[in-house]
Amino acid sequence: MLTSSQQQLLRVISQSGPLSRTDLATSMGLSKAAMSGIARDLISLGVLHETETIYGQGRPSILLDLHPEGAFFVGISLLEDPAAMVLSDFNGSIVARQTMPRSRDPDVIAELIAETLPKLLAEREDAVRKLYGIGIALSGFVDEKQANCVQSTLLGWKDVPLASIVRQKTGIDTFIENDAKAVAVSEKLFGSTRDVQNFSVVSFDDGIGCAHFVGGKLYRGNHGGAGEIAHCTIEPNGSPCRCGKRGCLDTVASMKAIKEMAKAEGLACSSLDDLENEASLGNAAAIRILHRAGNALGLAIAHLIQFNDPGMILITHVEGRFDGLFGTVMRQAAEANVLPRYAGQTPIRNQRVDGDVWARGAASIAAHNFLIGPSPN
Numbered sequence: 001m002l003t004s005s006q007q008q009l010l011r012v013i014s015q016s017g018p019l020s021r022t023d024l025a026t027s028m029g030l031s032k033a034a035m036s037g038i039a040r041d042l043i044s045l046g047v048l049h050e051t052e053t054i055y056g057q058g059r060p061s062i063l064l065d066l067h068p069e070g071a072f073f074v075g076i077s078l079l080e081d082p083a084a085m086v087l088s089d090f091n092g093s094i095v096a097r098q099t100m101p102r103s104r105d106p107d108v109i110a111e112l113i114a115e116t117l118p119k120l121l122a123e124r125e126d127a128v129r130k131l132y133g134i135g136i137a138l139s140g141f142v143d144e145k146q147a148n149c150v151q152s153t154l155l156g157w158k159d160v161p162l163a164s165i166v167r168q169k170t171g172i173d174t175f176i177e178n179d180a181k182a183v184a185v186s187e188k189l190f191g192s193t194r195d196v197q198n199f200s201v202v203s204f205d206d207g208i209g210c211a212h213f214v215g216g217k218l219y220r221g222n223h224g225g226a227g228e229i230a231h232c233t234i235e236p237n238g239s240p241c242r243c244g245k246r247g248c249l250d251t252v253a254s255m256k257a258i259k260e261m262a263k264a265e266g267l268a269c270s271s272l273d274d275l276e277n278e279a280s281l282g283n284a285a286a287i288r289i290l291h292r293a294g295n296a297l298g299l300a301i302a303h304l305i306q307f308n309d310p311g312m313i314l315i316t317h318v319e320g321r322f323d324g325l326f327g328t329v330m331r332q333a334a335e336a337n338v339l340p341r342y343a344g345q346t347p348i349r350n351q352r353v354d355g356d357v358w359a360r361g362a363a364s365i366a367a368h369n370f371l372i373g374p375s376p377n
Contacts, residue, residue: 002370005038010047011371013066014189015216018051020061039064046070046130047090066090071370072127074120074172075363076113078102078138078155079179085113086356087120087127088363092190094356096123106160110169117170133366134166134174137182137358139207144224146175146365153242175365180209180227181218182361183316183353185368188213192351198310202229202301203357204317206256208249212308218368229304230254234296252296255319261289272320279325290326298333305338305346315350316357322350 002010005028012027013019019027025035042048047070054061068091077084081102086094100116103109113134121127140152147163149155166174177185184201187193193201197216203209210227212219219226230250231243238247239257251257255272262269265285269275278286301313315322322330327350335343 006042007371009035009038009042010066013048013064014371015194018063018065020054020063022061024064068093069126070130071132071367072124072130073132073363073366073370074117074134075359075361075366076134076136077179077358077362078109078136079358083112084356084359085116085120086359086363087124088360088367090367092186092360092364092367094360094363096120096127097356097359104155104157106157106162106165109162110166113166114169131172132370134170134172135182135362135365135367135369136162136166136174136176137179137362137365138162138176139179139209141228142176142178142181142224144220144222146177146369149176150224173366173369175369177362177365178209178211178224178227179203179358179361181211181220182365183209183357184211184213184361185218186357186361186364187314187316188216188218189364189367189371192349193312193314196311198308199312199314200227200304200308200310202297202304202313202315204255204297204315205319206254208254208297208300210304212310214308229300232300232303234299249296249300253293253300258289258293261292262286265289272324272326276321276324276326287325290324291329294326294329295333298330298335299337301330301334301348302337305334305342309342310346313346313348315348316353317350318353318355318357321352 008028021036025032028035047067048064049067051063051065068089071090073088075086082099083102085098087096088094098116098120100112138152139154141150143150149157149160149162151158163174163176180203183203193199198214200212208230210229212227231248233247234249234252235247239251240246241248241251262275275286279290
């Protein structure tokens, strides 16, 4: 386990990139001698290393950076079956992967993780002694300690202490997190929002997820449920939702809802691209579906902007393009439904991600806990 000073140094580099010892000492409010001692210990542990030398006025400076192979983290996604399991390095890059069956029984899941873990670690011979945590991403509510699944409709769970069950079976520190929050942490540590202090991530797939960073920290709310725009009412008295309410955003704008609306209209569209192609050919039903879904998502994003005033909205999506009718309508609806003073002030960016996004996000949860330490009780 790292000391608080060691974690602070690693956090500074994680947020800023490679820094000299002098810059690190300034950022941490320490003397250069004290900071150099901390850095020396981290170098000996293998999690920090010296990189390039910078020449300028005075003595040359050697930059310190996180060692990509100094720490490894396991990420597991319980959003699909089979469940994806990956091994990521300290840069967030996936270096090994396995799959395992997904179960609704927490004890069975722990057994499967324990059985699959040696196969995963065997792909990197140095990973066993440098493994610092397991992260698990799932669909549902997770408590603020990233230990208990408060509720998951997908898995049929309520108040399941999954982290401790897996930790007991594997002997490795384990943390669980909502899927969208895991993606947001991944983007903050290793992705496009690294330098953004306030932002929201909207994950667009069969379901819609959302998570917020405020002041550079993941905002969870009092009960771990901050960001659940999927179940905000967009169409009062609309279609029934799996959460028990009606007219939720998920029932109108998720990929699952879009496919269901296309099927109801007799359209043989298995993807957003298929529906966009139909719309470009003048198919009235396709156009109507894309307008309805795009308007709903845009309205929800407008609410996010007015609630949080973020520096960026990042939409991650596995399938489909956002440069067609759906994306255009979504952006127009977002701009039309914010106060005039906010219109055009918040960048809305979309980023296509691969199928590893959830498992990579889960590994980032373990990396994040390695950098920040355990949550206070």
